[in-house]
Amino acid sequence: MFIVRALASIALVFLPLSATAQITLSPDDLRLSLGMTWEQEIATVPSSLEDTGFDIGSAGAGQSFDLTNSPANSILTFIRSSVIPLEQAPDAASFPNADYAVHNITTVPNAIGGTDEIETYNYFQRSAAGDVAVGAEGPAGQVPIPLVDIGTPWPLEFGKSWTVENFFLDQTLAPGVTSSGLYDYQYAVDSWGEIRLPAGTFECLRVHQTGTGVVTFAGNAQLASLGEVTAEIDAYGWYVRGIGAVAIVVETKQTFASGILPPTTATQIARLTAISSPATAIAAESWGVLKQKFAE
Numbered sequence: 001m002f003i004v005r006a007l008a009s010i011a012l013v014f015l016p017l018s019a020t021a022q023i024t025l026s027p028d029d030l031r032l033s034l035g036m037t038w039e040q041e042i043a044t045v046p047s048s049l050e051d052t053g054f055d056i057g058s059a060g061a062g063q064s065f066d067l068t069n070s071p072a073n074s075i076l077t078f079i080r081s082s083v084i085p086l087e088q089a090p091d092a093a094s095f096p097n098a099d100y101a102v103h104n105i106t107t108v109p110n111a112i113g114g115t116d117e118i119e120t121y122n123y124f125q126r127s128a129a130g131d132v133a134v135g136a137e138g139p140a141g142q143v144p145i146p147l148v149d150i151g152t153p154w155p156l157e158f159g160k161s162w163t164v165e166n167f168f169l170d171q172t173l174a175p176g177v178t179s180s181g182l183y184d185y186q187y188a189v190d191s192w193g194e195i196r197l198p199a200g201t202f203e204c205l206r207v208h209q210t211g212t213g214v215v216t217f218a219g220n221a222q223l224a225s226l227g228e229v230t231a232e233i234d235a236y237g238w239y240v241r242g243i244g245a246v247a248i249v250v251e252t253k254q255t256f257a258s259g260i261l262p263p264t265t266a267t268q269i270a271r272l273t274a275i276s277s278p279a280t281a282i283a284a285e286s287w288g289v290l291k292q293k294f295a296e
Helices: 287-295
Strands: 039-047 059-067 077-083 099-110 117-128 131-137 143-144 161-174 176-196 199-219 229-240 245-258 264-275
Touching: 059 199, 059 229, 143 161, 176 229, 229 287
Parallel strands: 059 176
Antiparallel strands: 039 077, 039 264, 077 099, 099 117, 117 131, 131 143, 161 176, 176 199, 199 229, 229 245, 245 264
16 A cells, blocks of 8 residues: 555554464555544655664564654754545545545654644545555645555565565656656565554564665756756654554665755654544655655
8 A cells, every 4th residue: 555655654552462373464454444544754864874873673484663752963844744535635536536534643843943733635545455645635636546456465464475566656756746756676575573663562564665766856946957866765663553654664776967065864753642533644645755755
């Protein structure tokens, strides 16, 4: 549901699950339901994952992951989200294939030392491969999102892996602004175990994603002047039955063919911090959206 966009946050009561056997996750295990609410924190650090000192744990069976703390010297963004029926979302008629919406309030730091709040809506469609985003709406206007199938080998379980080669994707970033990208990604369910977060402790599967994308932009002179942008991705996502993605860590190394900008490296760490009903926290923010947000 989120793994390519990339890669993109509880129960009435959360009960710990046994960590003596690995988890198997199907699309039905990762769906959103009306009334779910959650909060997430996204920490951005302008350095490699290794340089942040943030410990993501090891691959293998029966692992214990502690992601309770934010990395030092990070820029923090906070998102409050809730799943709502379409009749509560503005202009839902613009996305006729949607089945429900996610309402987000994002708190971001501003240039004068304070914070701003940004209101957005994500529109989702239920499918056999899980809940997929079909559109978004915010200050920039309405943005359709193309449906993407990366061939995820459901159900997910420890040891599975797959690749996406020469994957071409056109996206609308804002009205009149588009990107065209060619991607090669590798995925592996590299561990299972228990993850500790500010929102609680959960049994999880971890998916490791690596790969490269080459992107060009149109419709915005500043973006188009960058020429081809090459992004090398090294990312991890932790997934929990009945919730979905509860944490995502993405390291992105970018180079710019035009030479206008020097190469950059940044790490984003998204974590579930609060929950009030079963929900998929970071599914509402796809990996692509996260990367775009912090590249602006």
